[in-house]
Amino acid sequence: MAFSITPLPYDDTALAPAVSAQTLSFHHGKHHQAYIDKTNAAIEGTDLADKSMEEVIAAARGSNQGLFNNSAQSWNHGFYWHSMAADGGSASDELAAMIDQAFGSADELVKQLQDRGAGHFASGWVWLAEKDGKLSIEETHDGDTLADSDFNPLLTIDVWEHAYYLDHQNARPAYLKAVTEGKLNWAFASENLARGTTWAYPA
Ligand SMILES: [Fe+2]
Numbered sequence: 319m320a321f322s323i324t325p326l327p328y329d330d331t332a333l334a335p336a337v338s339a340q341t342l343s344f345h346h347g348k349h350h351q352a353y354i355d356k357t358n359a360a361i362e363g364t365d366l367a368d369k370s371m372e373e374v375i376a377a378a379r380g381s382n383q384g385l386f387n388n389s390a391q392s393w394n395h396g397f398y399w400h401s402m403a404a405d406g407g408s409a410s411d412e413l414a415a416m417i418d419q420a421f422g423s424a425d426e427l428v429k430q431l432q433d434r435g436a437g438h439f440a441s442g443w444v445w446l447a448e449k450d451g452k453l454s455i456e457e458t459h460d461g462d463t464l465a466d467s468d469f470n471p472l473l474t475i476d477v478w479e480h481a482y483y484l485d486h487q488n489a490r491p492a493y494l495k496a497v498t499e500g501k502l503n504w505a506f507a508s509e510n511l512a513r514g515t516t517w518a519y520p521a
Contacts, residue, residue: 336496371519
């Protein structure tokens with residue numbers, strides 16, 4: 319069965335001015351859609367056609383770079399849309415305690431997400447992730463993903479230029495500041511932590 323693009327879980331103006339409706343129209347409607355379309359085209363008629371997105375990613379990793387890139391990017395973008403919200407809310411007590419333990423404070427976590435995102439060379443993703451009961455910030459390059467890793471990803475931020483160029487031009491730190499200070503979906507992060515297993519791309 320072919321994969322569908324995950325609908326935006328909010329109105330297209332909900333994230334402005336951090337991420338505008340114009341950016342979402344291209345990023346969701348063009349970029350993410352293209353990754354989905356290319357994934358579907360690559361698996362059609364193969365034994366991967368009835369697998370989950372996570373199974374497709376794992377099967378393609380190291381053996382089919384084109385399919386890996388498109389399926390991993392399909393997953394990453396679906397996860398990214400849910401990683402943001404109009405009102406980011408607050409972390410569960412469990413997540414808040416783990417943030418304090420790992421980073422000292424929520425403000426320090428936000429600062430480190432901004433610094434890691436700004437320092438990430440070229441295209442990629444910055445993640446808040448959990449493994450063995452500990453939180454860490456992880457980075458993946460280009461289309462790489464934590465979807466098939468030992469980490470349980472809690473949140474991600476897209477640091478490809480297409481995520482911010484229309485709104486912030488080359489000022490990636492301004493985009494990171496705008497997203498991390500009010501638009502990160504802490505309820506989603508808390509749900510991912512409480513579930514204890516990696517978010518599944520909708521079948
Ligand atoms: Fe993107």
